[in-house]
Amino acid sequence: MRANAMCMACLISKQDQKIRQFTDEDKKAEYMHKVVEILYRHGQTECTPLMAEELNRLSEEYWGMLQDFGPVKRQYNSLLLERESELERRIREKEDPLWECIHYVCAGNYIDFSAVENVNEETFDQLLQRAGQEKVPEQEYRAFCGDLESARKLVYLPDNCGEIVLDKIFIRLIKEVYPHLDITVILRGRDVLNDATMEDAQEVGLTELVPCVGNGNGAPGTVLKRLSPEAEELLRSADIILSKGQGNFESLYGEGLNPYYFFLCKCPLFVQRFGMERFKTVFSREERISFA
Numbered sequence: 001m002r003a004n005a006m007c008m009a010c011l012i013s014k015q016d017q018k019i020r021q022f023t024d025e026d027k028k029a030e031y032m033h034k035v036v037e038i039l040y041r042h043g044q045t046e047c048t049p050l051m052a053e054e055l056n057r058l059s060e061e062y063w064g065m066l067q068d069f070g071p072v073k074r075q076y077n078s079l080l081l082e083r084e085s086e087l088e089r090r091i092r093e094k095e096d097p098l099w100e101c102i103h104y105v106c107a108g109n110y111i112d113f114s115a116v117e118n119v120n121e122e123t124f125d126q127l128l129q130r131a132g133q134e135k136v137p138e139q140e141y142r143a144f145c146g147d148l149e150s151a152r153k154l155v156y157l158p159d160n161c162g163e164i165v166l167d168k169i170f171i172r173l174i175k176e177v178y179p180h181l182d183i184t185v186i187l188r189g190r191d192v193l194n195d196a197t198m199e200d201a202q203e204v205g206l207t208e209l210v211p212c213v214g215n216g217n218g219a220p221g222t223v224l225k226r227l228s229p230e231a232e233e234l235l236r237s238a239d240i241i242l243s244k245g246q247g248n249f250e251s252l253y254g255e256g257l258n259p260y261y262f263f264l265c266k267c268p269l270f271v272q273r274f275g276m277e278r279f280k281t282v283f284s285r286e287e288r289i290s291f292a
Helices: 005-019 025-042 048-063 070-092 097-110 121-129 138-150 163-177 198-203 229-237 246-252 268-274
Strands: 153-157 182-187 212-214 240-244 260-264 281-285
Touching (some): 005 025, 025 048, 048 246, 070 097, 070 163, 070 198, 097 121, 097 163, 097 260, 097 281, 163 182, 182 198, 182 229, 198 212, 212 229, 240 246, 246 260
Parallel strands (some): 153 182, 153 240
Antiparallel strands (some): 260 281
């Protein structure tokens, strides 16, 4: 999905915020000119995650790594691991645990340090508490179950740290209900923001449940032209793709793969695009998505 004006304005604003701490005004001006060059070069044809990766490379070249997300990633991975048993118990006691789990998996998508300015445990707890009250369309869920029944290869695309524990519960339930499925998880190929990587998958025990691979790049999404050959082949040969988060939506929508998308509407663009309140759930296969 090509980036729109709101996306590009957001990218520029984030770069401005990044460099305000520095005092070399000439270098900062030169840097912002380079930022605009990247947006001019790619903005007519490319998605936001691809441009974000280009800007991250530029930022590291000029300023080095400005923020280490390692500590916060470990914080939220640990937080969800501590709650895993209780959350899974709460999910399994429902009449249809798989349907219930979708609500929790989407609520976990709140842990996004790109789209949410002030991620905090209090708001996250509130979202988890009311997760079961969210409404995943029943007709969409039935179509999803039918597709799982007929599929043989499933690829799961996680989004962020912490919520990957909820992804693990979801995948565990899918494996129990549809044991014939061959499931593979594709994660970010290098550190970017608080997105989930192989290190996170290992930390939360996901690698012990299903095969996991990195995608070969550091875009905060799944940009087909930037994927490793292994990751691209896995995606293109999948019978069903589960795509988590806004970044994966922005990079995969319109690319002909027809995934199931699920995420929270977090930024103003997605609230506007889907006609929903902030932090409401989207769960739909691409072919059935309609914008407001």
